[in-house]
Amino acid sequence: MPGPRTVRTIAAGAATALLLSGCAISSQSASTDEGTTLTFWSYYNGAQADWLAAQVDQFEADNPGVTIDIVKTVGDQQDQKLLASVATGSTPDLFINNIVVDYPTLVAGEVTADLTEYWEEYADATQYPEAAAWRTDGKVYNLLPFTNLIGLYYNADILAEVGIDGPPTTLDELTEDLAAVAADGRYKGLALSGAPTVEGAWLFAPQLLGVGVDYCTFEGAEVETAFARAETWAKAGSTPQATATWDQTDAWQQFATGEFAFGINGNWNLGNAGEADFEWGTAQYPAPVGGESIVYPGGEGFGIGSKSQHKDLAWSFIEQAVLSSDAGEAIFETAGSIPVRADVSELPVIQENLEVQPFVAAAHTAASWPNNENTASIQTALGKAISSVWSGQTSAAEASAAAIADIAAAIEDGGGTCS
């Protein structure tokens, strides 16, 4: 049995270790005689996590002595933890982030390292569209090598039974089809996320983007029309009241039950759709009348931590395991994400996949996100407003007025810049 002195020593050591460890998750890279370890904060799940693990294995095999330590994080909390890591000087070497929401915040918070030199010297940079490199003041801070977009899924069996010829191409046609499904009475209408979050906003925004209204020009009769359309669907029962609390996973699970005629969701569910026991198809997000189908692009940004001691090695990982053509092809086949790299997007495996084509087409016309440090508040304002309409909490007129006012206030509070 250890003596009191030993116990005191152990206790003091444990307390010191506890104090020094500080963070809940590891972020420290390390170099020893046996090699170098890089930390990678990732919130990938399922197929995307499998892809990342495979890329890490390949990179470690190609680079003896280098270890990539994937630290599992929570997606909702990734930006908070990254901001905190700067304060403690312990940013991870590598990380992914929800680029469309977090990018301005992470750049402003000095989380991300400047990748400009790496990007300009990267031989295959020309394979990527300009939009793949996210810049602030001319400097590259985040890379978006794969994109996720939203589109319309339809249950072909239900459409056939109800007597609908094919998927709608406009929102008016969708409204008519939903009415036909409701009149038939056997099935439900549309499954989509309407949570009071950025997700709910992302799913609703295309109803305005197609007629030229984005966050920077968020006002006018088009806004009221879009909210009124949502109210019509909700009151007719075409969108269940629970839409107001569904995230995208919830919405997909509802469509996958086979009870819904339509679902609005992302290309990352193409793999899951293959397991459905009904005939299904995809189409672009229906366009507003007089407009075209335009959606906001989504996806994960890849970055290097500003405090990383191994930025060159971290860039090597990004170059070899993320930006390469093999990596692009692998993530499409594994997880359904759409590579934006030109030579990969032309591969037969993508070109000959009919279901993915609406999402590929959407990538060509995708809208630009607001350039404002308050982009999270801007999107959440729309999410809350449309959620209140899906649930019946407020009328379309009240919700559209609130969204217009709150979005304008958030833009102003974020410095006033937008486009």
Next chain:
Amino acid sequence: MSLALTDDEARPVEARSASAAPRSAGSGPDRPRADRPRPGALRRVAARTPIWFLVPAAGLLGGLAIYPLIVLVRMSLSDVGPTNIIGEWPAVGVDNFVAAFGDAELWAAIWRTLVVAAVLLVSNFVLGFAAASVLSAGGRVTEAVLALLVFVWALPPIVSGSTWKFLLDDSGPINTAIAALGLPTVSWLSSPDLALYSVAAIIAWAALPFSILVIRGGLLAVSPELIEAAALDGAGFWRTQVRIVLPLIRPTLGILAILTVLYAFKSFDFFYVTTQGGPGTTTTTLPVLSYQLAFNDFQMSEGATVALIAMLAVAIFAVPYVRAVRREEAGS
């Protein structure tokens, strides 16, 4: 290992010291020895010892409670966002509080938090007292129920919240059962009129075991002679409980009331799991609003301001209760 003391160990400390200490040459019994602390010094050391015992607790309290509270107050009086959370925090006085109190969403959040507190108080006191009264009798069934209560109480909110979200879904088991009975289904979590009460009921379910255990503890402390005297006077079970027992455990109930209100004002996890503050804003209580402002919108100062307002609201409820309980204890 034996816990028995030897004869030498069993003797008083001073006696042992006297016999064990080697006498130096020439030292007499009446002369103070340099190798032994004097009795006065011993007393002073002994008197100071408890202060050192407090150091770890004081350090933990200062580091984990007081310092974050100071940061929270400072943040609420500054303009802090994602761009300067690491750098300087420009002071803005009480601007954040003026803006918060001018925002209708804050008042709506306060009202929703009070609704949750009311539901919890009713549940904890009515159901808690009834259940504790029944469970104050011993027996195997009581032991089994108490074990179950502790299990429910110890469940992580993320687990029990997710389970309730599944159960209360529009097409979940509860609605399936309701539909099977030929009744219309209920939008427990997605109806703007019902969602707040549904989540409050889930929180009440999670809080009930604690209140039962606390009230039961109070009931067991009531003198059996008083109960017997009441029975001899012809009082029934519930009459005895209401007229005799309840007044006797009022201090316990006072503390429970404070804890219940505190619980309502800090309940966040069940909202986070089940509704995320929706549909719309119908379940956005003070802690949810504070979280959304600070960690979704990165308006750190606004989030800190709402958190501080919630703390002040709790203090408004807690201080009179604490003083009343102290008065009562002093009187008894």
